[in-house]
Amino acid sequence: MFCRNQTTRATVARGSALEMEIRRGKFRKSVFLDTSQDSDIQKKIDHEIRMRDGACKLLAACSQKDQALEASKSLQTCSTRIMAYMTELQRMKEAQIMQKVTRRSSDAGPMDDRHPCKGKVAISDLRIPLMWKDTEYFKNKGELHRCAVFCLVQLGGEIFDTDMVIVDRTLTDICFDNTIVFSEANPGFEMRVELYSCCSEDDYSAGSTPRKLASKLSSSLGRSAGKKFRSAMEPGPCSPVGNGGATPLLLPVPSVPGPKYHLLAHTTMSLSHIQDSFRTHDLTISGNEECSYWLPLYGSMCCRFAAQPHCMTRQVMSGCLKVKLGGEPQSWTKVYGVLKGTSLFCYHRQEDVEANVEPAFTIAINKETRIRASEKDPQSKVQNICISNQYGGEEVTHTLTSDSREDTHRWMEAFWQHFYDMSQWKQCCDDLMKIELPSPRKPTPVTPKQGSLYHEMAPLATPSSEGLLLQDNAVSAEIRALLSSYYNDSY
Numbered sequence: 001m002f003c004r005n006q007t008t009r010a011t012v013a014r015g016s017a018l019e020m021e022i023r024r025g026k027f028r029k030s031v032f033l034d035t036s037q038d039s040d041i042q043k044k045i046d047h048e049i050r051m052r053d054g055a056c057k058l059l060a061a062c063s064q065k066d067q068a069l070e071a072s073k074s075l076q077t078c079s080t081r082i083m084a085y086m087t088e089l090q091r092m093k094e095a096q097i098m099q100k101v102t103r104r105s106s107d108a109g110p111m112d113d114r115h116p117c118k119g120k121v122a123i124s125d126l127r128i129p130l131m132w133k134d135t136e137y138f139k140n141k142g143e144l145h146r147c148a149v150f151c152l153v154q155l156g157g158e159i160f161d162t163d164m165v166i167v168d169r170t171l172t173d174i175c176f177d178n179t180i181v182f183s184e185a186n187p188g189f190e191m192r193v194e195l196y197s198c199c200s201e202d203d204y205s206a207g208s209t210p211r212k213l214a215s216k217l218s219s220s221l222g223r224s225a226g227k228k229f230r231s232a233m234e235p236g237p238c239s240p241v242g243n244g245g246a247t248p249l250l251l252p253v254p255s256v257p258g259p260k261y262h263l264l265a266h267t268t269m270s271l272s273h274i275q276d277s278f279r280t281h282d283l284t285i286s287g288n289e290e291c292s293y294w295l296p297l298y299g300s301m302c303c304r305f306a307a308q309p310h311c312m313t314r315q316v317m318s319g320c321l322k323v324k325l326g327g328e329p330q331s332w333t334k335v336y337g338v339l340k341g342t343s344l345f346c347y348h349r350q351e352d353v354e355a356n357v358e359p360a361f362t363i364a365i366n367k368e369t370r371i372r373a374s375e376k377d378p379q380s381k382v383q384n385i386c387i388s389n390q391y392g393g394e395e396v397t398h399t400l401t402s403d404s405r406e407d408t409h410r411w412m413e414a415f416w417q418h419f420y421d422m423s424q425w426k427q428c429c430d431d432l433m434k435i436e437l438p439s440p441r442k443p444t445p446v447t448p449k450q451g452s453l454y455h456e457m458a459p460l461a462t463p464s465s466e467g468l469l470l471q472d473n474a475v476s477a478e479i480r481a482l483l484s485s486y487y488n489d490s491y
Contacts, residue, residue: 052078088157116424119309199292317414324399
């Protein structure tokens with residue numbers, strides 16, 4: 001008992017001091033500035049802490065293997081999100097301090113206030129090939145090694161998880177059908193993909209196993225000694241699975257009994273990796289064949305990695321313009337212009353935009369386009385805007401003007417910002433990439449076994465549940481309902 005308490009105190013000192021500060025409300029007040037953004041992230045942290053508490057209790061109560069694996073997955077996801085939100089808070093604090101220091105510095109030079117637009121970044125069709133030995137895959141020899149795997153995808157302070165997949169030697173690829181979309185990414189983003197694995201062959205009755213063991217030992221040791229041993233094995237008020245305190249200490253994930261997920265592989269992708277096609281990316285593999293969670297990876301993953309900058313999908317600028325179509329001084333045409341993507345759309349009327357009518361004509365606006373302000377018109381004293389493009393080796397120039405000097409200035413500023421956005425998002429602004437948003441989850445029938453043609457011709461004498469995708473089944477629905485119930489009861 002003495003050793004256990006010592007260990008608990010040491011673990012608490014190392015792992016949960018910061019989290020206790022969050023619970024007491026001192027994290028926000030004493031460390032970070034009291035801003036609306038800080039408050040929003042603090043609410044997210046509080047939410048994930050409650051969800052993690054619920055996952056700990058659920059994991060302790062699980063009596064079935066698939067339930068324990070799903071609960072442990074939720075626990076890992078919540079813990080990773082908490083750390084990501086803490087990092088984001090720290091980053092925001094440092095940025096606020098640096099901004100104040102820069103403003104107060106007397107020798108600070110002029111600051112560039114131009115910032116690139118944000119955009120959507122999506123990863124989908126994630127496939128991770130496996131490299132089984134011939135004797136394992138084709139000859140079906142050796143022990144059937146089965147693992148539960150899932151991916152965490154992080155960009156900034158946002159983290160999404162994929163469905164959990166059971167993997168064994170009947171699979172040639174680990175397939176995740178999720179489409180993960182980050183809606184507010186900067187062009188300098190770094191997206192981290194982590195593959196977690198857990199051996200699913202052991203008995204993961206996380207809540208009952210310690211108690212069963214304690215009961216058997218207590219009966220053999222005698223009533224007095226057995227009672228002491230059983231009390232030591234029972235979770236106490238400081239345990240993440242105990243119910244004995246209003247604010248239990250939040251220990252690190254490895255201290256929670258039950259299945260443990262381990263980082264099997266990871267990679268980091270940035271803007272340079274984006275291509276509007278299915279591509280292969282390198283993985284950094286953790287662990288080795290001696291690890292229980294090990295899977296024979298090729299060292300690569302395949303996915304579709306696309307982006308849609310806001311300048312390609314939203315109106316950058318719109319308003320009334322006059323366009324000179326010919327060489328005659330009077331050949332001006334009134335249009336309603338909309339700057340969006342790689343074009344300046346010119347409509348006859350503003351109502352045509354709302355009615356989705358085809359534009360009267362279009363002027364290309366891309367990285368090769370040259371725009372300049374011409375001399376003032378001697379009559380109106382308003383500068384014209386000249387837009388030049390190359391068409392088949394010939395330069396074509398369109399001249400635009402507006403009703404006032406202020407409107408012309410706004411249009412010129414919109415063009416410069418648009419070119420700046422394109423220069424930052426690079427290949428993402430060549431053409432509009434397609435992003436298919438994830439559809440709402442629906443109950444799906446049992447997924448057929450994923451395997452090779454060899455296994456379809458010669459079925460193995462193994463359970464029919466091998467290689468099934470644990471998605472929206474009764475266990476997942478039960479876990480989500482329990483977590484939701486715990487979250488609602490925590491207020």
